[in-house]
Amino acid sequence: MTTASASPSWFARWRQRLWRLDAGDRGSVVLRHRRIYILPTRRGLALIATLAIMLLTSMNYSLSLGHALTFLVAGLVAAALLQTYRNLAGIAISPLAAGEAFAGSAIGFTLSLANTGGERRGVVITPRSGASVRTDLPAGATRPVQLSVPAPTRGRVALGRVTISTDFPLGLWRGWAYVHFPLQGIVYPAPEVPPRLLPPGLEGVDVRRSTRANDAELAGLRDYHPGDPLNRIAWKAVARGAGWYTKQFEGTGGGGTLEFTWSELPPGLGIELRLSRLSAWILAAEREARAFGLTLPGTDLPAGSGAGHRRAALTALALFPVDSAP
């Protein structure tokens, strides 16, 4: 850690160290004793209370074997604590990828859990919101873990603090650690439902309006990436068992180039509705394999097509600042 000029106060440093509220983790984080917390679970507390009662009884009745049984189980509980610690210690966690999603669905993040030690069982990864994921890690294994976080609104969504916990082996102790990576995904505006008709193309007359989208020149196949539209997947190749590929098309598709312009949308439309409509249009254009351009206040994307162009356009919509509308 560098002692930068903007060195935080000791309070902030401790708060960060204890709770990891800021996204301060970089690269790979190895869980060590400085990060791992362990407290008894409710069941553990009940068992410890039982042991206390047993100890009092043994003392009152001078039961030597009662002492022995109590301490034997106490030793078991203590050994379970160490195993709980050991089940977490040494796991290396690193951020792999942030996904993309449309508002109202869930956005996926991928972390990598690398296990350099012995077998780990019942490791639970819990994002700040959203469902936990439970996984076992065999000795020496590296596992990607997909977390999905609800994405109610458009914009950037941070993965936030992630809790890695376990109650292995007996469920008497819960060990956990926080990691907080600066991992952010982008949530695009939800496409308008039902979708409106596309605006007319630039060429004025839609000469090939009647033809179908997949009449466009097939340029070739590339490896499938998560998120590619379903109708672009080379299903024949999948059926043959050749693997997952995505079809790529040459040039523009059916109806020629489209131009989506903010100012040409109906004037009474609210900002979010405009963004939703544009989002739906972009998807429709892509489905029909037509090139499109996007003009927003402050942003001007020249016409183009393909996954990169689509992502750029949707990202522009997702990050459209509320106050920049005219």
Add this chain to the structure above:
Amino acid sequence: MIFAPASAAPLARAQLAWLAALVAVAQLPLWSYLPIWISVAGSGLIAVRLLLPADHPLPTRLKRWLLPLLALAVGVGVRMHYGYFLARDPCVAFLYVLVAIKLVETRSARDGGLLVCLALFLALTPFFYAQSIGAAAMAFPVVLALGGALAALREAPATTAAWTAPLAATARLLVQGIPLAALLFVLFPRLAGPLWGSPGTAGARSGLSDRMAPYSISELSLSDTVVFRVDFVGPPPPSALRYWRGPVLSRFDGLEWSVLRRLRAGRFPTDRSRAIQYTVTMEPNNGVWLFALERPAGLPRPPLDDVTAVSGRAQEIAALGYDQQLYAAAPVTQAIRYSQRSVLSDRFAAVDDNEFRENLQLPRGNPRTVAFARDLRERSGSDRAFIAAVLDWFRNEAFVYTLAPPLVEGERIDGFLFDTRRGFCEHYAGAFVFLLRAAGIPARVVTGFQGGEINPDGGYMIVRESDAHAWAEALLDGVWQRFDPTAAIAPSRIERGLGAALPRGEPVPYLARLDMTWLKSLRLHWDAVNYQWQRGVVGFNLQRQRDVLRDLGLENSRPWTIVLLVAVVTLLWGAGVLGFARARHARADPAVALWSRLCRRLARAGLPRNPSEGPLAYMSRAASRWPQSGALLQRIGDAYATLRYGPGDTARAQLIEKLRSGIAALPRARTLRS
């Protein structure tokens, strides 16, 4: 993959099976101590639960009414059986069934957690009744089942998973926890007395009592139960001198001899130069008597090896009564050890004149005996001559020593002395004292133990209930003197024990027999083991704890020193367990261990592996960083990748050797860095 909190989840079949097994093994040791209907009901409920579906045993309405009613019925039944409820035994019986009822209504993992706690407490209760090696052994299955049930509750085991896996895991945890358990067992402060109330005093179990009525006993059954064990300093005295003094019975009502309670302290002998020393380890018997050889030369002390405790112990563990009997300060509810000194002697001075009067008391009746005694006294010249004449009379007439005497009705002493003439020590001691009192000589009955068996296996002496004996004392010239009329009839009883005295054909308590069969020898070996168990584990109390602390050199340390010691040892223990686990893992796969070592070395050299980086990619990155070792690094990467991800039939040993030699040939981290 979705994680649901375990507590709310309904039970799986395997989880239920673990819980049922836990309850069953926790109940098992209690079977012999509970009324049979409790045992059967409690265990029957387990079977009932196993017949019901795991996740939804009973309709809610039925559950709401049936189970509380059942619990109430059992409570009423227990109350009726014992006659009281708020005491140890009925509560154990109630808990026994309650745990089973809880099992019946358990349908979720949360219920299961509570059940586990109840069953664990139930596993403690058999120790109220027995703390033998067997009782201890029966607790281990409970702890194993506890671990299995907890592991199962945490995560429902797949039906295909081996049921032994959680057992093995629990056993491993147990082994890891044992050092800590032993430390706590030795160093956790023990109490001198109970925290609250008196530990149960139900049922006196001693072979002796404070009263004696031999004439209404038709068959005396003496058991092999051990009453106490003795370690002598030096050679033990001969059997004929081993009179272990117990309750002294002065009162007689024509049927029963009983103790006369008086608050006078006895006196110890002034000349203790020839005192012998020994240590007595008494089994708990709920009695108030401590036993010493006649006659005690001092109060019982904490054992000899506990020198710290001898000086300035404010609280004595016993007191000496006017009748030379040692009274414990509290009933012997747990095994105790004490060191005792005795001067072997058959006489001692009376405390005061009241004793003369009190020990002449006679009820009306038994005219034949009274007449016989007066007549014999007149014919004898002195009290001593009279006593010798009585003993001669016993010796010469046809008296028989037997444990199965005929019942005597009406005038008990007359009937015994002149009609039946068959009896055991209590008959003879009682009749002898009666004769003396009738002749005007103060006399009383002394009960206790006589003899005892030397265990050749441990060099100590065992005194059993079958060694119980009764003899007499007469007050002559202000001095109490011991007479044993049984010795006149059956001298071998005194010299060689019960087995030698009984006529052929009469049943002898097994271990009182004289012949040394291999079975008896085996039982003596077993007794020696038990004795060590009793001394070292069950009898581990405040005294023994002091001994251990003294051996550790900690006898004068403050409590916080010991707390600190426990903390340090606990830390060392934790480090040891974690280190052991790491070493075990390293042994598990040499390829992974070698690879981790290489990664650590390269990381020190400034090139850490990215978590997502495979061996080939990492090694080619390293090769471009250190071209001079490039080929070597590539080979290492290939070998490791083949080992980890290659087909299973590769020559592993060769590859591992290749990996090892490759890593060995690599320059040190410092060389790489520079």
